[in-house]
Amino acid sequence: MRLWNFKKKTYPDYWEAYLLHFEKKEKKSLESSRFVALDCETTGFDFYIDRILSIGAVSIYKNEIAVVDSLEIYVKQTHFNPDSVPIHGILQHGKLEKCTEEDAMKQFLNYIEDAVLIAHHARFDIIMINAALNRMGLPKLKNKVIDTMDLYAKTRIKSNFIDQNAQYSLDEIAEAYAINLMDRHTASGDALIAALIFLKTTSLLKKSKSFKLKRYFLKSTMF
Amino acid sequence: MKNTIAERIADFLKNFPPFDQFSKEDLYAIAQVVTITYLEKDNMVYTAGEALHDKFYMIHKGAIALTKEINSKVETVDRFDEGDVFGLRPLFAKENYATNAVTEEESILYGIPLATFKPLISQNKDVVDFLIESFASNTENPFSKEIHGSLYDHRLEVLANDKELFELQPVRYIKKVITAKAHTKIKDIAVLMQKHKIGSILIEEDFIPIGIVTNVDLRNKVITGEHTIEDEVKHIMSAPVLCYPKGVSISQAQLTMMKHNISHLCVTADGTPNSKIIGVISQNDINVMRGSNPTVLMKAIKRSQSTKQLKHIRKKIMVLLKGFVQQNIPLTQTSKIIFELNDATIKRIIERCIVKMGKQPPVKFAWMSMGSQGRKEQLLQTDQDNAIVFENVDAEKREDVRAYFLLLSKKVNKRLNEVGFDFCPADIMAKNPKWCLSLDEWKRQFNQWTSNTGDDEILLSSIFFDFDITYGDANLTNELSDHIFDITKNNTMFLSKLAASALRSASPLGFFRRFLVEKDGEYKDFFDIKKRAIMPIVDAGRLFALSNQIKNINNTAERFEKMAELFPANEELYLSCSYASKALLKFRTKHGLLHNDNGRFIEIAALNKEEKMKLKRCFNTIARIQESIKLKYNLSNFK
Numbered sequence: 001m002r003l004w005n006f007k008k009k010t011y012p013d014y015w016e017a018y019l020l021h022f023e024k025k026e027k028k029s030l031e032s033s034r035f036v037a038l039d040c041e042t043t044g045f046d047f048y049i050d051r052i053l054s055i056g057a058v059s060i061y062k063n064e065i066a067v068v069d070s071l072e073i074y075v076k077q078t079h080f081n082p083d084s085v086p087i088h089g090i091l092q093h094g095k096l097e098k099c100t101e102e103d104a105m106k107q108f109l110n111y112i113e114d115a116v117l118i119a120h121h122a123r124f125d126i127i128m129i130n131a132a133l134n135r136m137g138l139p140k141l142k143n144k145v146i147d148t149m150d151l152y153a154k155t156r157i158k159s160n161f162i163d164q165n166a167q168y169s170l171d172e173i174a175e176a177y178a179i180n181l182m183d184r185h186t187a188s189g190d191a192l193i194a195a196l197i198f199l200k201t202t203s204l205l206k207k208s209k210s211f212k213l214k215r216y217f218l219k220s221t222m223f
Numbered sequence: 224m225k226n227t228i229a230e231r232i233a234d235f236l237k238n239f240p241p242f243d244q245f246s247k248e249d250l251y252a253i254a255q256v257v258t259i260t261y262l263e264k265d266n267m268v269y270t271a272g273e274a275l276h277d278k279f280y281m282i283h284k285g286a287i288a289l290t291k292e293i294n295s296k297v298e299t300v301d302r303f304d305e306g307d308v309f310g311l312r313p314l315f316a317k318e319n320y321a322t323n324a325v326t327e328e329e330s331i332l333y334g335i336p337l338a339t340f341k342p343l344i345s346q347n348k349d350v351v352d353f354l355i356e357s358f359a360s361n362t363e364n365p366f367s368k369e370i371h372g373s374l375y376d377h378r379l380e381v382l383a384n385d386k387e388l389f390e391l392q393p394v395r396y397i398k399k400v401i402t403a404k405a406h407t408k409i410k411d412i413a414v415l416m417q418k419h420k421i422g423s424i425l426i427e428e429d430f431i432p433i434g435i436v437t438n439v440d441l442r443n444k445v446i447t448g449e450h451t452i453e454d455e456v457k458h459i460m461s462a463p464v465l466c467y468p469k470g471v472s473i474s475q476a477q478l479t480m481m482k483h484n485i486s487h488l489c490v491t492a493d494g495t496p497n498s499k500i501i502g503v504i505s506q507n508d509i510n511v512m513r514g515s516n517p518t519v520l521m522k523a524i525k526r527s528q529s530t531k532q533l534k535h536i537r538k539k540i541m542v543l544l545k546g547f548v549q550q551n552i553p554l555t556q557t558s559k560i561i562f563e564l565n566d567a568t569i570k571r572i573i574e575r576c577i578v579k580m581g582k583q584p585p586v587k588f589a590w591m592s593m594g595s596q597g598r599k600e601q602l603l604q605t606d607q608d609n610a611i612v613f614e615n616v617d618a619e620k621r622e623d624v625r626a627y628f629l630l631l632s633k634k635v636n637k638r639l640n641e642v643g644f645d646f647c648p649a650d651i652m653a654k655n656p657k658w659c660l661s662l663d664e665w666k667r668q669f670n671q672w673t674s675n676t677g678d679d680e681i682l683l684s685s686i687f688f689d690f691d692i693t694y695g696d697a698n699l700t701n702e703l704s705d706h707i708f709d710i711t712k713n714n715t716m717f718l719s720k721l722a723a724s725a726l727r728s729a730s731p732l733g734f735f736r737r738f739l740v741e742k743d744g745e746y747k748d749f750f751d752i753k754k755r756a757i758m759p760i761v762d763a764g765r766l767f768a769l770s771n772q773i774k775n776i777n778n779t780a781e782r783f784e785k786m787a788e789l790f791p792a793n794e795e796l797y798l799s800c801s802y803a804s805k806a807l808l809k810f811r812t813k814h815g816l817l818h819n820d821n822g823r824f825i826e827i828a829a830l831n832k833e834e835k836m837k838l839k840r841c842f843n844t845i846a847r848i849q850e851s852i853k854l855k856y857n858l859s860n861f862k
Contacts, residue, residue, distance in 0.1 A: 058228060064334065065259035067232065072225050096225065157648040160679045175637070176646060178284075188227040192259075196331070199261035207745040 014106045015138055021114040022142050030202065030213055035060040035146075036115040037195035038071075039187045040125045041088040043081040047127050051079045051101070053090045055108055055129075056187030058195050059115065063203075065195050071111045072188050074098040088185050101132055112143060116217075120170045120194045122147040126223045145218045148173070148194050151201035154216075173197055229254040232333065235283065239306040244349045252343065258334040259283070265819060268324035268332065269310065275319060278334040279311040285330025289322040302327070315354070328643075393470045394509065396490045396502035402427045403456060405434070409445055410452040412436060420526055423487045423505070426460050430499045432489045434460030461485075468494030469501060476504050517543065517560050524567045530638045533568055537604070537643050540564050544602060545816050554805045555780070562599040566592075566693060568642060569635075573694045576634040584631070585624050588613040589695035590653065597691040598761070598777045600808055603815040603822055607636065607644040608651045608686060610658040612665050612699050621661060628659050651686060662699055666706050673710050673717045681724045684717075685765060689777050704774060711769050718770050722856035725762035726849050728755055738827050738838075749824035752811050756841060760804045763848050779804040793851075800848050803841040810838065 038057035044050035052075050059069040074090065076098045085091065099107070108129070119125045122145050130140045152173050156162055170193055171184070179196050205211045233254035236242040242250060258278070262268065262285075269276060271291065280287075282305050289301045289309065300322060303309050313320050314337050344350045402425045403412055412424055416438070426434040436456055444450055444459040465479065466489045476488055490502040507519065520539055527533050540561065547557040573590055577583070594608035595601040611628050632653035640646050653659050660668065669687075672680040688707055692700040711717055739755060740748050764779035773785050783801035787794045815822025830838070852858065 056227070063260060067226070067228055067257045067259065068255055070226060070228055072227060074225075159649045161649045161651070161683070178637075178640060180284075186227055189231070192228050196259070196261060200329075203261065203263055209745075209747075 011138060014109055018109040018113070019142070024114070030206065031062055033061075034113070034115040035118055035195075035198065036112050037065075037118040037191045037198060038112075038125060039119060039190035039194060040128050041090060041185070041187045042128055043077070043079050043084050045124075047131050049079060050081065050128075051075065051077065052104070052128055052132055053077065053088060054187045055104065056189070056191040057108075057111065058188070058191050060118075060195055060198065063199060065192070065199070070188070070191075071107065073104045073107055075101050075104045102136055105129075105132055105136060105138075114143060116144045116146060116213075117141070118146050118148060118194055118198050120148045120173075120190070120197070122149075122218060123222050126218075130223050140220075140223060145223075146198075146213070146216045147218060148197045148201065150216050151205065152197060155201050155204050170194070170197075226255060229257075232257050236281070236333075239281070239308070241308075241344075241350045241353050244347060244353075245343070249343045249347075253335060253339055256336050256339050260332045260334060262326045262330050262332065264326055264329050266326045268326065269320045270323045271320055273320050275314055275317070276310070276334075277338065278336045279308060279314055279340075280324075281308050281333045281335060282306065283331040283333050285332075286327040287330065287332075288325050288327045290325055291322045297323075394473050394476050394504050396469065396504045397508065398502045400425055400500055400503050402500065403436075404428065405457040405460075406455045408452065409441070409450065409454050409456055409459065412456050413441060413452070422507070423503070425464070425489060425500060425503065426456060426462075427500055432464040432466065432491065432496055432500050434462035435464050435487060435489065436460040437487065463496050464489045466491045466494055466496045467504070468492075471504070473509060477506075477509060480506055517564065520564055521567055524564065524571050527571055530572070530641050533571065533638075534642045537568065540568075541604075541816075544812070548809070548813055548816060554809045558599055558602055558778075558808070561602050562596075565596060565601060569596075569639065569693050572638045572642070573631075573635055576631055576638065579634060580627070580631055584613075585620075585627055586614040586616055587696040587699065588628060589697065589699045590635075590693045591690040591700060592693045593651065593686055593690045596693075597689045598779060599691070600761075600779065602808065602812045604643045605645070605821050606647045607639050608647050609636075609653045609693075610651070610687070610690070611653040611660070612703060613659075613661050614696075614699065615661050615663050624661075625656070625659055629654060629656060632659060662702060665703055669703075669707060670710055673714055676717050676720050678724070681720055684721070685724070685762060688769070689765060691777055708769075708772050708774060712772065718766070719856045719858070721762075721766050721769065722852050723858055725759065725766050725852055726858065728759055740827060741824070746824040748827075750827050751823060752807065752814075752825050753823045756838070756845060757804075757807050757811065759845050759849065760800060760807065763800065763845075763852060764804065766852065796844075796847060796851065799844045803844040806837065806841055810834075 036057050036059050038055060040055050041053045042050050043053060054074045055071065057071040059066050061069075074096045077092050078101075080092045090096070117126070126141060126145055133140065149168055152168055153164075153166070158164070170190060174180075174193050174197070177197065177200055179193055184190065184193075202213070229251060233247075233250040236254060237245070237250055242253075245253070268280060268287065282303055284305060286305075287303045287307075287309055288299045289303075290297050291300050292298075301309075310320070310324060344354070401415060401419050401421060403415060405426050405428065407426075415424060416422065423435055423437040425432050426436060434457065436459060440459045440461065445452060445454075450458055465483060465485065467476070467479070469490050471488075471490075479488060480486060486506040488504040489496075489500060490504060491500055492498040507522070520536060520543065523536050523539075524533065527536065543564075544557070544561055547560075569590070569592065589612050591597070591610045591612060592608070593610065595605060596608070609632075611632060613624060613628055616624050636646065636652045636654045646652065651658060669684075672684050672687075676684075690700065690703075738750050740750050761779050764782040767773070767786050768776060768782045771786070771789060773782060773789075776782050776785055780801045783797045783804065787797035787801070790797065810825075811822040813822070814825050827835075
């Protein structure tokens with residue numbers, strides 16, 4: 001059994017490089033942190049069977065979304081679910097340039113560094129990524145994670161006429177905020193919408209003096 | 224690596240000058256380095272005197288005003304809209320910003336780094352020409368709207384209004400000119416006018432203006448029998464046409480029109496009747512630009528062909544409102560005019576959305592506006608509260624019918640939001656299936672609220688019972704109001720609960736007659752005039768209207784006037800309530816205009832003594848009316 005094996009497990013270099021980013025200890029604020037808004041398109045909703053098809057991500061720093069600092073990867077499909085094709089439009093043998101799952105994770109870790117991750121219904125995306133890491137024998141992501149759903153729900157007024165436990169889809173929020181629904185259901189398009197929702201909700205929420213972004217970090221036990 | 228986001232940004236950029244002159248590769252190169260910023264209303268992109276940013280900006284969504292301090296007064300020198308570029312000239316001139324760039328509404332901006340842009344344009348002669356031409360003219364936006372006619376061919380450009388500069392601004396003329404040939408039949412000319420809803424048509428030959436025919440010509444020369452409608456237009460047109468070059472100032476155009484007693488001028492390439500037509504200036508459009516006249520605005524609303532136009536007209540309505548308040552026009556009149564304009568705006572949006580639906584409504588319906596718009600008390604732009612009632616239909620058809628109206632409402636709610644009526648945070652909007660009901664469903668809903676009444680039901684009743692029909696069949700809404708009076712008449716249980724809720728926010732003055740201010744949150748130490756003063760008096764008005772069966776009066780001030788008429792013994796109290804409701808509304812409007820918000824929160828420290836006294840007088844009235852409600856409904860235990 002592994003339990004008795006006290007020898008430290010060795011991880012590939014890119015994982016060690018990723019971990020290194022978390023050793024810096026300076027205190028960070030909303031303005032000085034790097035955020036990465038991301039979205040995964042997958043073959044389905046089963047964390048064990050289904051696989052990531054593509055990851056889209058874009059970074060936010062000092063309240064600006066930097067298009068130049070974005071990531072868009074497509075993964076070669078080992079598992080294929082024809083049912084999901086109409087949603088994401090990614091074919092098993094389409095023309096897009098694709099990489100292996102391991103390559104995708106390498107690029108992804110190298111890109112995110114220690115950024116705070118932002119996604120809509122974040123739990124799903126993070127578990128999908130963790131499952132991919134797990135298949136490569138790697139531990140889970142170390143990054144802090146924020147769900148834009150939580151931020152949005154907090155901006156809604158407290159009213160008995162609104163279901164306080166309501167779940168809001170990305171479409172609903174984009175509609176409420178009149179964000180153009182460009183490229184819905186492409187990973188990058190959804191990541192950009194999540195980034196805009198993040199900018200808008202935080203600018204609303206930070207008006208309250210008691211606002212602390214920390215409170216929105218999801219518990220790591222959720223993943 | 225594929226970059227979908229950059230591709231989409233490039234798609235957006237290429238629609239607007241100067242980027243329409245760029246090659247696909249260059250556009251993509253720019254799009255890849257764009258930064259995207261989100262700014263709320265009234266935020267600075269840059270300020271005068273600030274060191275240059277390394278980029279200029281393009282508006283993806285929203286609007287920007289450039290302001291400048293002139294004679295210690297901040298004035299707006301230019302305004303920009305979606306697709307416009309700003310902040311470029313200072314980068315080329317290499318001098319610090321001379322103006323402030325302020326967001327006039329919430330905006331999404333693309334930042335375009337000069338380092339990428341500059342090398343790309345040096346090989347592009349068209350772009351360089353643009354830059355030279357525009358930097359020479361005195362505008363901050365190098366790609367001004369006149370140069371790029373094709374993109375801005377709205378029939379009705381509503382210019383941002385700055386009174387100080389207004390007269391000398393160049394006229395924005397109509398670029399999509401409707402023309403006809405000299406041999407066109409008069410009949411066809413009239414059809415053309417009707418189709419485009421215009422009052423004049425230029426007669427051209429090889430794009431050279433040879434005459435103009437207007438409504439007046441038709442009236443004086445055709446209807447009188449002088450010519451028949453089968454005659455050719457050349458017999459009745461006026462010639463020669465008065466021509467001007469583009470860039471003629473507003474005052475010059477107006478003077479010319481007055482001098483010659485005409486309502487249209489032609490804009491030609493060189494300003495003479497011998498060159499190509501490039502546009503028309505009409506008296507009407509100048510009036511709209513001026514924006515000081517409700518009649519003209521009303522006409523503009525009715526003729527509007529896009530949500531964007533309506534949004535511009537809304538801005539003019541705000542200018543008008545500001546003028547009314549500054550000139551101290553009585554609030555009763557002000558609110559009536561603003562109500563009519565708002566009402567027309569909503570009607571126009573519904574009208575256009577029905578056309579967009581592609582088929583007529585399956586049954587009769589009415590669009591109801593609630594809350595302050597329903598009470599005709601909405602002066603500043605506040606949230607939209609609305610609902611739909613439709614004719615009763617068989618149960619099996621009902622969901623299909625509802626589906627139509629929900630889709631319609633979704634379109635209307637979305638456009639109202641674009642025009643400036645924010646979405647209701649509590650989702651009280653017609654697109655919510657809960658508030659898109661048939662007549663019987665509404666009746667059942669109202670029965671439920673008034674028979675099984677808790678706090679939520681009271682709150683809902685107080686929102687929904689103040690409805691006003693904005694569009695559609697008035698029989699439906701009348702039946703609904705009758706129903707409300709039926710079920711509330713002698714319903715003492717409901718009325719006393721409504722009375723109790725009218726007392727829920729206690730007197731706005733605390734102990735020692737200090738203003739009760741907010742204790743927490745964004746508006747700490749501000750006075751919430753809506754919650755603490757306006758709502759109590761509105762609630763009281765509604766209570767009296769319901770308990771005394773005062774029908775078809777929703778306006779709070781008018782409700783109290785009616786009460787004074789019905790109960791002369793208490794005339795003085797009711798009239799002072801009527802006065803207080805108007806005074807409070809005016810107070811809120813003034814402050815909203817001052818701070819460019821909805822005026823709800825007032826900074827007590829910034830009030831002068833007279834204003835404080837005035838407010839306190841209103842509060843005394845509120846205290847008195849609340850006292851009388853307590854007595855009447857035996858709520859003395861209620862605190």
